[in-house]
Amino acid sequence: MSNPIKAGLAIGIAGGIVIAFFGGLSGILVALIGGAAVGLILSSWEHFEKRDVAVRQSATAGAVAGILMVAGQFIYQFVIVPLSGKTAVSVDAVTFIVALLTFALAVALAVFIGYTSTLEQGRRRVALFGLLALFLVLYPFLDGGMSVLYKTNPSANPFVDQPFINQGLNLNWLGTMITILTFAVLALGLNIVVGYAGLLDLGYAAFFAIGAYTTGLIYSPYISSQVGADWPWLRFVWTFWLVIWIAAAVAAVFGLILGSPTIPLRGDYLAIVTLGFGEIVPIVFRNLTAITLTLPFTNICIVGCGGKPLNFTGGESGVNPIGRPWLPGVAYFQTGDYLPWYFLILAIIALTVFLINRLYQSRLGRAWTALREDELAAAAMGINTTNTKLMAFAMGATFSGFAGAFYGSYIGAIFPSVFDFTVSVIILVMVIFGGLGNMVGVIIGGMIIMMADRLLLPQIAGTLKAIVNTTIVPNIQNPATKEFVSTTVDPLQWRQLLFGLTLVVMMLVRPEGLIPSARRRAELRSEAPAGTEPLSIQEADAGSPLMSVDSDPLDAPSQ
C-alpha cells in the first residue's frame, strides 16, 4: 500500500469514528484537524522535494481521509441514530453540503500542509505555527458562531436570524477546551522536567495543587472568614494579574524545596520520591483542617486558640469561592461566558511556549540536555548538576503554578481530589504520547489525549449506553448477562485502563511519541548494531553511537 493511502486510511478511520459518534456538524471540525494530520504524517514519511508530487500525493491522502469521514457522517445518520433510539434526522440539502464541505476541507488542509513541506524550514515553521495559532484563535467562533460574543448580553446579538453564523458548528466544546488547554500548559511544564532534563517526575500534580491552593488562599475571602479577623494584607485588593505570578513563584519555590532531596537520586528512585511528594501534598491539603499551634514547653498559643482550631484548607470541600480576573472595558470574566477565559488561557499558552523556547535555547537549556544524555560527562564539562536539576524542577513547577492559578480562578473553587496520582499520570501520558522534549508534539499530543478523555469518551459512553439499552439489552434472555452487559458496557469505567494501555503501547511501539524531537528519537530508538547485544542495562542506556550522530548544533558543549 502506498504511503498516501496509508496515511489517509489511518486518519480517515480515526476521524470517521469520531464523526460517527458525534454527528451533527462536527465533521467540519474533524476534517480541518484530520486533514492537517494527514498532511503532517505524509510529509514526515515522504520528505517531499518536488512541489507537484507533494500536492498530488497529499491530495490523494486527503481525499481518502475525506471519503472515510463522510462515510462516518452517514454511519451516524443511518446506523447510530436508529440503533440508539434517537429521533431520526432527515437527509436534506444541509447533509450533502456538510458532506461536501467535510471532504473539501480534508483535501484542502492536506494539500496545504503538503505544500508547506516543500518550503524551507523557517518558512514552513512560520506557516505551521501560523495555521495552529489561527485555528486556536478562531476556534470559539467555529464552535459556537458569533453568539459567543454576546453571551452576557444576548439581546444585542444582531445575528439571531442566521443560524449558521450565530451558532457555528454548535458543538459547545469551548468550556472543555479551556480545561484541555490548561492541561496543555501543565504538560509543557512537565516536559521541561521529563523531556528536557530527563528526570521522571511522577508527582507533578503536587505543583499544580500548590499553585491552585496559593491562588485559593490569597485570592479568596475564605481565609479571612476562617481567621475571623480582617487581615489588611489579605483584604488588599489583589488582582488576578498579580496573583498568577505569586502562584507561579510559590510553586517554583516548592519546586526547589521538593526537588532538593531528590538531587542524589537517579532513575526509578527519583520517580518513587516524586511520587511520594505527589501523594503527600494532597494529603496535607486535605488534612490541614484543624490547626492548633502552641509553642513547645509553654502554653502560649499562636494559631487556632480558644478551642477554635484553624481550618486552613477547607479539607475535602476545599476553598470556595476564588476571585476572577478583572479587565474592565475589555472582558468580563463570568461563569458561562467562556470567550474571555479561552483567550486568557491561549495567552498563557503563548507566554509558556515563548518562555520555554527561550529557556531551552539558553545555557540552562543546553545544560538540561547535557544532563539528560550523560550526567557524569555533563559534570565533567563543568555543569553544576545540582543547580541544573533544581532549576528544572523549579521551572517545571512555575508553569504548573500558572496553570493552577488559572484553573482555580476558572473553576471558582479548589478541592484536593483534583490533584491525585491519576492527574500526574494523565499529564505524563500527554507528554509521552505527544513526544518527549518537543513542544509542538506535547501540545498536540496533550490535546488529543485530553479531547479523547473529556469529549470523545463521554460521547461514546452515552451513545453505547443508548445502543445497549435500546437494541441489545431487550434481546438478552439470561438475567445475569443482561445485568452484566448493561452495567459494564461503559467506556467511562474503562478510562484508567485506556490510559494505562496508552502508556504501555506507546512504550512498546513508539517510545519517542507522536511527534518526537530528533534527539529523543535517536535516543529511544537506540538499537545496538545487529549481533552485538548490549552488555547490561546500564550499558544499554549509557551510550549508543546513534546519540552522537545528532546534527543539532545545540549538542556542542556549552562551556
Added chain:
Amino acid sequence: MATAAVKPRSRQQPISWARIILAVVVLYAILLFGPIAGLDIPRIARDIAANPSLLVQQLIVGITNGAIIAIVALGYTLVYGIIELINFANADVFMLGGFMALSIIGNMGVTANSSAGLKIAGLVLAFVGAGLLGAVLNWTIERFAYKPLRNAPRLAPLISAIGVSFMLQNIGLIWGGLRPFFPIMGLNAASPKSMPEVLPRIPLLPASSGIEFGTKDLIVVVTALVLWVALRLFIQYTTLGKAMRATAQNRDASKIVGIHVDRVIAVTFLIGGALAGAAGCLVGFYNNTIVFTMGFTFGLRSFTAAVLGGIGNVTGAALGGVLIGVVAAFSDQYLSSRWTNAWIFTILIIILIFRPLGLLGEAAGEKA
C-alpha cells in the same frame, strides 16, 4: 553514589556549632509543627503511660500486617534484584489476589457460620487460587509489557509498569462490579467489599491481659513466615534459586555459563506474583475488607519496606515489612490515621536520601 558520599570524619574535627544549632532548630520545628500531623510527643507519651497494653496490642497488629507487607515486598525485592525494575504492577496483582479470594469464597457459599470443613476447603482454595492468579498475571505482564523493553532505556519499562498498574487497578474496579457472576461483590463497584469472617478467632491470651491475640493473627503470621522460609530455602538450595542469584549478580556471566536468563526472569516474576496474590488473599481474610485501591496503599508500604530493608535483599524485605507494619499501626493509633500515608512516604524519602542502601542493603544501592 551513596557510598561515596559517606566520608570518614576525622576525630580532630571540631564540633560544628552550625550542625548543633540546625539540629536544635529542626527539633523545635518538629515539636512546634508536629502536632498538626498528629506528632504531638507529650500527648503520645501521656497516652502510652495511661494504657501500656494498647502499645503491645498495636505492636501485634503491626507485626501481623507487617508480615503481609513483607510478603508483597518480597515480590518487589526479587524483581528489582534481578532486572532493576520497580514492578509497579506488583501491588495491583496483590489487590487482584484479594478479589480472586473473595470471588472463590463467595461462590463457594462460605460464610462466617459455615461448617469447619467448608471453611478450610474455602480457605485453601482461595489461597491457591489467589496465588495462581497472581503468578499467571505477573508472568503475563512480564512477557508482554517488560520483556520487549529489556534493552530499552531504563525509563521505558518503568513507564510501562506504571501503565500496567493503572490497567490492573481498572480491572479491579470492573471485577468489583461483576455482581451478576459474583453476588458477594455487592451493589457498588467501587465501594470496599467485605469478606466473610472465615479465620477462627480463638483468643490465645487471657482476657485479663487486655491484649487481643488470637488464632487469626497467629495463622496470618505463621503463613507469612512459612512463605518466607520456603522462599529462602528455594533461593538458597535449588538449582533455579542459584540461577536466580547468579542472574542477579551478573546477567551476562550467567548467560555465558549456560543459565537460561529469560526463563529465570520469568520464574522470578512467577514467584513474585504468586507471593503477591497469596498476600492479597491473606489481607482479605485478616482485615475482612478489600477495595480496588488497596494496591496503591499497600504497594507504597511494601515498596517502602523493600527499600528500608535494602532492595534486593530477601531478609531485608521481611525486616522492613515488619518495621513498616509497626510504624503504620502506631501512626494509626497515636498520630492520626489520616496522616499515616504521609508519614510512610516521609520515611521512604528519608531512607532514600540518607541511606539508599537500606538497613541490610549491599552493593545494589550503588545503582540508586
